[in-house]
Amino acid sequence: MATYTHGHHESVLRSHRWRTAENSAAYLLGHLAPGLAVLDVGCGPGTITADLAQLVAPGRVTAVDVSEAVLDEARRAAGLANVEFALADVHALDFPDDSFDVVHAHQVLQHVGDPVAALREMRRVCRPGGIVAARDSDYAAMTWYPEVPELDAWLALYREVAQHNGGEPDAGRRLHAWARRAGFREVTGSASVWCFATGEDRTWWSGMWAERITHSAIAGQALAAGYPQEELDRISEGWRKWGAVEDGWFSVLHGEVLCRP
């Protein structure tokens, strides 16, 4: 099994908690309706899950993750009667065939050991006529202004560590190919971005990465891979430098797929 590169440090969860169905699952929203049964795979702290639950109520959302700690946080935060949380690995879901109308995964397949097997398993638990939806970022396609050499170093470090952990940091561009390999009859690919271009967004995004690179699980993994602490500190400073530039701009490209079993 692959190691989850980011871990669940507060600086990581801060990024996950910002997510909504609108900013992270817009490509799926037109396919949701009251009464549908949804599985949210790799739900993390569950903010997208909670939005999905409101959109399909009185339908039910089941949300799973491999981390008991993050599931505890999601349970505390959700506070909705139509959501339940369970521990499960996407490669071996403990649900009968054809259990859900919609099976969703946001920024999960980039972290798993076998994304094609994961999509096959998501297809198995999706009923005929249902939909499997996945969205993943694509690190090599992230782009920003102005050029800050420390951010180039950040990207190279992140991609090296994520690949070493058995993941695929450039998953966005591969999702449709993985879905076709998993045997879906119909795959619709699309793309969308997060863009951080206001002072408030820049402060939030840069401050979060400045902390993540020195305090989250990725810091320990980078040190173990031979990166010196000074390099992590330098990258962290680079993030703060970028965040302070008034004209700073950052975009995170995501690939998306809507798949019919």
Ligand SMILES: C[S@@+](CC[C@H](N)C(=O)[O-])C[C@H]1O[C@@H](n2cnc3c(N)ncnc32)[C@H](O)[C@@H]1O
């Ligand atoms: C980047 S987070 C995304 C969380 C949430 N979907 C969101 O976008 O806010 C990835 C999540 O996938 C979970 N995860 C990693 N490998 C998994 C696996 N094999 N099966 C299920 N969940 C997994 C991690 O524990 C983590 O909470």
